[in-house]
Amino acid sequence: MARPCDNVELFVDGELPPAEAEVFRQHLPDCAGCQRAIPNLIQFRYQASEHVRLVGERPSGSAPLPAPWRRPAAWATAALLGVLLAVLAVLQRPGSAPGTDEFLAQGSERRMEQRFSLRELDQYRPLAGTHMSGEPQASASGASYEALSALERTQDFQKLAIADVLHNGRDAAKRALEALDKLAPSPERESDRAAILLEQGDFIAALHAADAALTGRPRMPQALWNRGLALRELQLPGMAAQVFSEIASLREPGWADEAAGKVVELRRAMPDRRGAEALKELGTSLIDVPASSIPSDFHLRPSARLYFYDAIRTAPNAERVSNLEPLARKLDARDGGRVLQDYVERVARADFKRRGPLARDYKKLVQGRLSRSQQEQLLAQVRASGEDDLLLGTLVLMRAVPEHLELFEAKATASRDPWFVLTAAWFRAQKDWAQAQQGSSPAGTERAGEHAERALRTLAGALPLCHTPGLDYRCTQLRIDLSTYSTHLHRLEEARAYAEEGLTLARRGGEWFLERALLQNLAQVARMVNDGSLARAYYGEVLARDAEDPDLQRRLHQHLADVAWHELRVDEARRELDAALATGLALSPSGAFTLADLARLKSAPGDESHLQRVLDEAPKTSNPWVARHALGRFVIERDPARGRALLGDLLQQVEGPAKEGNSTARRVRAYNFTSLLFEAGQRGAHAEALNLLERERGSPLPSACLLAATVDSERTLLLVLDAQGALTGYFDASRRQPLKQRVDGLVPETVLTPLRGCRQVEVLARPPLHGRAGLLPSEFAWSYLTRGGERPPPPAGRPRHLVVSEVQLPKDRELERLNAWTPGFGADEEQVLLSGAQATPARVLAAMEDATEVDLVTHGEITPHSSASYLVLAPDVGGPELRGPRVRQTSLKRAPFVVLAACKAAHTTYAVHEPLSLPAELLAAGARGVLASTEKLLDKEVNVFFNRVREHMRSGLPPAVALRDEREAWRRAGRTRDWLDTILLFE
Secondary structure, eight states: OOOOOGGGGHHHHHHHHHHHHHHHHHHGGOOOOOOOOHHHHHHHHHHHHHHHHHHHHHHOOOOOOOOOOGGGGGGGGGHHHHHHHHHHHHHTTOOSSSSHHHHHHTTTSSSSSOOOGGGGGGGGOOOOOTTTTTOOOOOSOOHHHHHHHHHHTOOHHHHHHHHHHHGGGGGGHHHHHHHTTSSOOOHHHHHHHHHHHHHHHHHHHHHHHHHHHHHHTTTHHHHHHHHEEEEEEETTTHHHHHHHHHHHHOOOTTHHHHHHHHHHHHHHTTHHHHHHHHHHHHHHHGGGGGGGSTTTOOOGGHHHHHHHHHHHHOOOHHHHHHTHOOOOOHEEEETTTTTTHHHHHHHHHHHHHHHHHHHHHHHHHHHTTOOOOOOHHHHHHHHHHHHHHHHHHHHHHHTTTTHHHHHHHHHHHHOOOOOHHHHHHHHHHHHHHHOOOOSSTTTTTTTTHHHHHHHHHHHHHHHHGGSSSTTHHHHHHHHHHHHHEEEETTTHHHHHHHHHHHHHHHHHHOOOHHHHHHHHHHHHHHHHHHHHHHHHHHHHHHHHOOOSSSHHHHHHHHHHHHHHHHTOOHHHHHHHHHHHHTTOOOHHOOOOOOHHTTTSSSOOTHHHHHHHHHHTTTOSOOHHHHHHHHHHHHTTOHHHHHHHHHHHHHHHHHHHHHHHHHHHHHHHHHHHHHHEEEEEEEETTTHHHHHHHHHHHOOOOOOOEEEEEEETTTTTEEEEEEEEOOEEEEEEOOOOSSSSOOOEEEEEOOGGGGGTSSSSEEEEEOOOSSTOTSOOOOOOOEEEEOSOOOOOOOOSSSEEEEEEEEEOTTTTTTTOOOOOOOOOOOTEEEEEEEEEOOOOHHHHHHTTTTTTTTEEESSSEOTTTOOOOOEEEEEEETEEEEEHHHHHSOTTTTEEEEESSSSTOOOOOOOOSSSSSSHHHHHTTTTEEEEEESSSSHHHHHHHHHHHHHHHHHHTHHHHHHHHHHHHHHTTTTTTTTTTTGEEEEO
């Protein structure tokens, strides 16, 4: 006899006889399996019928099926859920569905580790066990669709979201988040969002949501709990333990005990300084104790190879060397080779009458028992001896590799040991980077930027060797430097990727000192993209696990002060900076910079002496530009004449290196102009401020219809030239909240009024304002001035219009295929189409070089956690992503006007020294103008919009006027869209 469950498909299809259908209806409320099956079957049947309908409507050779978000509304998740709720509510027998309170009840155990803000869910219950198979647990009672439907009808979106995710897990997370979005912002909403994001596996977003809740309600237990879980999942056990300790101190029944248990669990296996120093002591002892006395798993530590080399070099005789053969065998076994075993055999055959004394002196070098003159003597002896392994080790320990780099590279190559090949690349890159920071090569023939690029190429070129097992320690060091250098060059996505790769290696090997460096690099990336939550988490993790080094403490508290200052948390910033000063050490130049800023709103006695100490103790081997700027930045607020003199002298010092590409000089130059601009603006010297802007830009500014805008933490300076060229200014220092991404209302009406007589307005907005939507109201025709220098001349010859569309997207990306793009060609334009698999980044850039008009139609994305926007094209050997740095390397010979028909293509990475965005990179490469949006777009609509803007331009309208006129035409026609005001013009 068939079971009712066997009839579920017939029931959904309406093919059961009435009597059997009634039996199934009676069975359904008590069967979790059927309740889960019915929604899936309904969705499948609907999609199948919709596919048939759409294919049937589609004429031969027509465009592909529209993407789901452009199909009929029934496709949308929310609407489908509504259909399911309605159907299943009818299917359940009358009176069988539990009420919403009963539905939310969880029984004696809770199914999720997270906490929700609903009171009925926050009574403590122990966490239910987890299937060791990894399969999700089924709901004890199944989802009550009638209860969900009731919650939706009453618009109780909080309960709807929580109930849905409680009973349907990760599959319901997106739906649940959409339900929460319908609620007004509150700590409860953000805490519940954190809980659902944890279920979804988006741990960084969960951390952000929990922090947002705690900003509104400090020590909110549910938000703290979810924050602790997010930190744990981000593998930040020290910070997670701190959070759960705070929860335990709240003494909530049940929750406090579970939190205390989590603290013990988190700290039990947490690598920290003590463990790292114990490992170092163990490895160092290998030069004295028998290898057999070392723990049997020692060879699994990435740094074991480092200590092995010194044990061989310090061995005074062949017997001691041979005793290390078992360890060499274990280390070699990781890659199946014999490099280290061959090394042992080779050294064991050496003449120890000659090598033995050198080995004994080398041991003294390892132990720090040789004077500098004795070190030099040893170097000469090992160099003459032909004992190349001793020579390599001696150069490293004496820190003499840079002076003998070519010798080191030759000996490393001759060793045929990939460890030393990697080491040579590491030192070569360090030397190039040091020259880049000094401004130029000694001969003055190479620019700083070329040295920096060569350092990156050297390190990246060595990475293929890292596929060989057993080299994790050195390969992690390479990634630390790659991340550091990329961060310094503001290539934040690359910096983050290298740091995360290195972090995986360091954690796998339990190497805390390496992990510590990488956590700080990730924190730096987060800080530079203005992600305070993530930066605090990474810096805090290092503090939690390494509290014994005063210099480290100083640096971390400085960074945390800077994070707080950028969020205008003034009191918190001062506490962190005072903690850095309490170490008794001088601040670093970056810490001095933060102090100079903070002192405007919260100064303390002795601030200037702290800044002077930084300058006095600056290393003689590096440029003290940042320290000098910090002092000038502080002084100009108290003694303007002296401050102007200090900053003016510094500007002269950095101008040359900045032009050569020195990244520090470029930043200091920008920071100097910031201080000088705001000092002039504050005293009402608007003409002087305008001249400073022109000097910074390096080319004349428009003589009329100009808005110049700059912000710096709490300060705003606006300068306006009206249609007749009359200058007015506005200064304000009252802001106490960070600027939002959109800056509507930043420019007050008193500043807008002089501009209303202008046909169009050019906006010179210094970073971080540049590229933000909302700076001027939509009724203005305006554009961002992006590149200095003369405007490109009109392209000569026949116009060439390149359209890149219908791109073959990478298969591993969950991206919808866009609708076919209808190009808007001019009558005399040469038409060039690039699509499908041919639309790779390399081919697109090559085709753009000779184009006068370009339409790039594809998906635009923002890299998570590094805030860099890019276009997704067809993949080539370099991948499918078209990013800013690659664009900048292109020469757009015919100065094209570029339309970026892609979501968020105008998004600007947070920076305070230069615009960092795709439009800025295109203009740097030679484009005469760029249209792009900061937000999401709908392909069919913007196809019409952008084509109409081009038509207006071909009729003779300036681009800014063409954009404004078309935007207003859409509004007059009742076609208001959210994206209209987000399309910006860059010229």
